[in-house]
Amino acid sequence: SVNPMAYEAQFFGFSPQTCVLRVYIAFQDYLFDMMLVVESVILKKLDAFPDSKLSPLQIRKCTEKFFAFMKEHFNKLFSNLEKVLLQLVLNIPPNLLLPEDKVHQQYPYSREQFQALQDEVQELQRQYRAEASAGQALRAELEEQKVVQAELEKILQWFAGLESICREHGTSNVKESFTFLTQNSKKLQDVLKDVEKKRK
Amino acid sequence: SRGQLFDTVVNTVLEKLVAAGSYERFASCYRCFYKLQPEMTRSIYEEFIFQLQASIKEEIQEVKKEGKLELLFDSLDKLVEEAKEQQEPAWRPSGTPEEDASSAMVPYLLKHQSYLRRVLKEKEKDNKQLAEAVLAGRGRIKELQQQIQARREAWE
Amino acid sequence: IEELIVETTKKRKQWPKKILKHAVQTYKAEQE
Incomplete structure (x- = not known):
């Protein structure tokens, strides 16, 4: 099972295995290239000895022999290198939290707690409205x-x-003056009747 | 530090590789040429080793520069130093993005919650005063209506 | 796998900040 070392990749911006692979390839490619250079130099030197009876094929076999030995040895060395790099250099210790994740340390909210907080905020919004x-x-x-x-x-x-008008015209208490007015007009009617009677 | 450790282990591998690929080993692999030209074999070997080391070192520097490894190693060393007190395993992404993102929102949601609590309290206080004013107003209106009622009855 | 890991972890690093920016804007707009 591949350990994606995702947290390391989050920090480095690449996965540690890729970095280790790049180092491996650096060694392997240059070893390979250098071997080809050595072989071409030797072949060129051999041009100066036409009667040496050494064929390019023979030189190629020598190259392959030396390259195979070096490659095998390198692979052994590299497995340790890979362990050291992945476990000590390109690793993030389990107790370490990256800065961008600090919030999870300060507020370790579970899904339920977060939901409850959201519900409460919604309730507050409802109440506020x-x-x-x-x-x-x-x-x-x-x-x-x-x-x-x-x-x-x-x-x-x-x-x-209304009342102040009444007061202005001397009738302080409207009710009484109204009663007085009614009585007065009644009296006047009586007097009028009298006069009428006498006239007849 | 991580940077030094990285350089050390890489250089160690390179040294061991060179040590393994000794001149004796080289000469024995190229025996036919070695017999013909021992000095030349020697100088080719030395040039080979020199170039191999130089180009691998250069390439490793390239890898370090491309990945900004020095910078990253230093800052990781600092983070490790800071986290020294922390014993338990730290939080790690749960693999459920919305869960991880939402708990990143918690501090802001808490701030929003306390803001809402504050303004709700203010609003409730305002409304309490308003309600008292409304009740007082209703009482006043009732009183006026009664006064008017009394006057009207008197006139009637 | 490499690309997936790098892409996923880059999102883990960057997107909470982006989401937060919008969330804070939402809260602020609501408060206004």
Whole structure:
């Protein structure tokens, strides 16, 4: 099973195995290239000895022999190198949290806790909206009350105005003067009847 | 440090590789040429070893530069140093992105929650005063209506 | 696998910040 070393890749921006592979390839490619160079140099040198009876094939076999030995030895060395690099250099110790993940240490919220927090925030939003609309309704009623109150006060003033007119014309208590007025007019009617009778 | 360890282990492998590929080994593989030209074999070998080491070292430097390894190793060493006190295994991505992303939002959600709590409290306080004013207003209106009622009855 | 690992872990590193930016904007807009 491949250990993707994902946390390391998150930190390095590449996976450690790739880095190790790059190092491996660096060794392998240059070893290979150098062997080809050595072989071509030897072949060129042999041109100066035409009677040496050494064929390119023979030289090729020598090259392959030396390269095989070096490659095999290198692979042995490299397996240790790979272990050291992956376990000590390109690894992130289990107790280490990367800076971008610090929030998970400060707020270790489980899915349920997070859901509960979200629910509570939604409940607060709902309550706030309810309070806000209640506030609007109350303000609206206050405005309405101002108008109604003004109307009612106007009516009261009207009554007060009425009463002050009466007072201005000497009738302090309207009811009494009205009664007095009624009695007076009754008397006047009686007197009138009298006069009428006498005239007849 | 990680940087030094990286250089050390790579250089060690290179040294061991060169040690394994000794001149004796080289001469024995190229015996036919060695018999013909021993000095030349020697100088070819030395040039081979020199070039091999130089080009591998150069390539490793290239790998380090490309991956910004020095910088990364230093900052990782610092992070390891800082985390020394931490014993338990630290958090790791759960593999469920929305879960990991949402808990990254927790501090902001908590801030939002306390903001909402504060403004809700203010709003409730406002509304309490408003409600008292409305009740007072209703009482006032009732009183005015009663006064008007009384006046009207008197006139009636 | 390499590309998948690098791509996935890059998202793990970068996207919470991006999401946060939008989440904070949402909260701020709502508060306004």
